[in-house]
Amino acid sequence: MGELHEADYVVVSRDDAELVTLYGRGAGGSWSVAAADVDAGTAEEVCLWFELTQHYRGRSPSTAPAGRVGRPLDHAPPPDGGGMPAARATALVAEHVREHRLDHPDQGLAADRFEAGWSVYAPVDVDESDPMAFLDMPVGRSVFLVSDIGRVKETSSSIPPREAEELFAAEEAYVRRRPAEERFLAELEDEVVRREAESGDPPQISSFTVEPPSEEAVAARASGLLGPIAQQLALLGPAGWDRFTAAFSFTVSREVGQLRFWSGSRSTEVPVPEQIAVLVRRQRHLAARMPAGPWWRLLLDLGHEAGANARIATEFDYGDRPLPDCHLLAPEHYRNDLAAYPRAGTPAWLAEYVAGAGGPGTAARSVPQAAAASRPSSSGPPRGRTSPAAAPSRPVPFLDTAIGRKRLYADPQVITFGKRSIALDEVEWVGYSATHTATKRFLWPTTHESAHAFQVDKYPYYGGLGRDGVLVNFHAFGRRSEPPEEWLSLVNLSRQFLEPRLLAELVAAVRRGGTATVGAGVKVDRGGIGCARPRVSLPWREVAGTQLRGGMVCVYRTGRAAPVLTVPLGYPNAVLIPDLIAEFMP
Structure with missing residues (x-):
């Protein structure tokens, strides 16, 4: 069918079945099973992944009407926390160079912005007065592409920059794209708003609410990719294998994948290709929308015998216990992931491991023994929150910036804004909020304002800022303004180091x-x-x-x-x- 219709994909299903099998033609022209016995939504996910890794042709030369892209992966969606600063991108590359011991400078790096992030490189001094000086420039220099959520990919200057950046942006677009049903509703909202704005008439629709998908739908979408991941891994095995195990330890800025095949008592380790890592990355991003958040490790164990169906066991590791040394990443990678995917709580050992680092690239690689040995008990912290992490003797700043003319500084021990400061162990209550206001005026366009507030204080509470408290307000205009990165950092700090203590004190008071x-x-x-x-x-x-x-x-x-x-x-x-x-x- 594929050859007859000159297509790269064929979907096969039975009339009485809801599951389909997707066949794909690889870049070399050979056909293989891309996904077997999956639902239509998963088949769409895998088809787009196959298109990206086997047949990516670059960005569309033009866009469709109303600004819609011609291909699904033309543009990467902006992250929730906004774009990454150039200084942060160069710092991530410096950490990457040191961690991998690359023969590349880790200082004096330059960064150029493109749509999906930053292109970071070491500048080369050229004598512009010498017309032959370009012959002395090194060929094939390393260039690092950094996404707005912290992923670092090394490429070469021998690859045309636009080609490398478009492929990188397409990878980010695939991993972070919305599911089809959500994209449809979002596009419908944009189209309704656009047409009302163009008509010049008073708005006929006062509000447009898009309900998020149910937890069951999100779980089904995330778990649906586990089968195709296992099927793609199985294709890498040597002849005669009867079992494989795979372990993925992922964050947004560092990924470790281990794959081992067994044939009887003999085993062989096989590297995990980047193409499959993209699919695993997508599965983790979908899983991040679950209440538990993204996993820290994904463990797969698949066995099969001749004439029998394969048996697959899956385990999601959310860090309830310290990770083994072979899968434990440097602390800065967990900091990057917590910033990209804020969580309601962080395991105590991980919070201590991250906070105890002396700075990017300098942290000890061992988990503190006290945290590793600790286990929850009936008299331990309340359900639903992790116990507060012990603040390090030399705290690592979560935030050190300026809001207007005031300095905003926060670490696990203190929060300071302007002339006001409060120690976290003295805080008696915390509050933070995010509001969006749309103001409609006759004969004038509707204006949109977003307000984010964060406050820590002591009692008594009289409805405002107390004598000892700290209040930080953020304001932004626009219908789709994103939460400020500084506000997200303060909320994350509170969830890790403040709220577990406050909750434990409240629970203890009620129990008494x-x-x-x-x-x-x-x-x-x-x-x-x-x-x-x-x-x-x-x-x-x-x-x-x-x-x-x-x-x-x-x-x-x-x-x-x-x-x-x-x-x-x-x-x-x-x-x-x-x-x-x-x-x-x-």
Whole structure:
């Protein structure tokens, strides 16, 4: 069929089956199974991956109407935290050079911006007055492409820069692209907004809400790629193999893949090619949308016997225990990943390992013995949060920048903004919020403003900034403005080093028979939840759970669809309400 229709792909299915098999023609012209017995969504994912790794032809020469790209991988989506600064890109390359012991300078690097990130290289001094000086320039110099989320790829100056950058951007576009159903709804929203703006008439649609996919849909999309990954790995095995194991230890800036095949008692290690690493990277990005976040290790074990179906065992390692030395990466790579994929909590040993590093490229490679030996107990920290990491004696700054004319500095021990400063062990409550406001005016375009706030303070709380507190506000204009990188860093710092302690103190107070007050008036005790305004009193047997929605913590009563209590996330310790309630729900 493929030869007849001059196609590179053939999808085969039975009329009575929902699963399909995708065949692809490789760059050399031979046909192979790209994905067997997968759903249509997974077949689309693998087909696009096969197109990228086997038949990539570069970016489209032109775009379709309304600014839509002609090919799916023409443009990489911007990261949630915004673009990476040039100084950070050169620092990542310097770390990469030192870690891999490359014969390349790690100082005096230059960076040129392109769509998906930065092209970093060591400048070469050329005597412009000598017309023959170009003959002395080295050929095939290393050039490093750095994505906005921290991935580093080494290429050569012998490859045309535009060609290398477009392929790199296409790889980023594939890994970070939205699933088809989400892209359709987002494009529909953009098209509706565009047509209303062009019509000049008053808007007919007051709001447009795109609900995120369900957790089940996200899990199905992520797990669907495990089969194709195993199938592609199986093609690398020697003749006669009966079992293989694969281990992937990934972050955004460093990846380790190990693959070993067995035939009886004999084993052979096989390198994992970059093409399969792209597919694994995509699977991890999809898994990052699950509540647990992206895995730190993916372990596969596949065995087969003649005449029997293959048996595959999969394990996702989220770092509940320290990683083995062969899979443990340098601390800076985990810092990069935590910045790219913020998590609600970080394992205590990993937080200590990351915070205990003396700086990029200088950290010890061993996990602290105390953290490695520690195990949770019934009297340990509350469910849903990891225990706070011990702050290092020489703290590593999470943030050291300027907002306006004020210096903003934060590390695991202190937060300083301008002339205000507070030690983290003195903080009694934390609040942070993100709001988006659309202002519609007659005969004038709609304006959009995003506001992000972060505050740490002591009690009592009077509705504003206290005498000892620190408040940092960020404002941006535009319909699709991204959260400021500084705000994300403060939130990540709070989640790792502050909120576990605050939550543990609140839980301990309730267990002693006392009352914990959160969210400027919500009372939690052994009997249940209460609030004076609005008047709410819920025994624990009637509490159905909580949900974060629209910048609010929503508390639900069993049998009712609408929340009985909503608390803004910016209120004191409102961010702790979900975990605090989960601790005492039956």
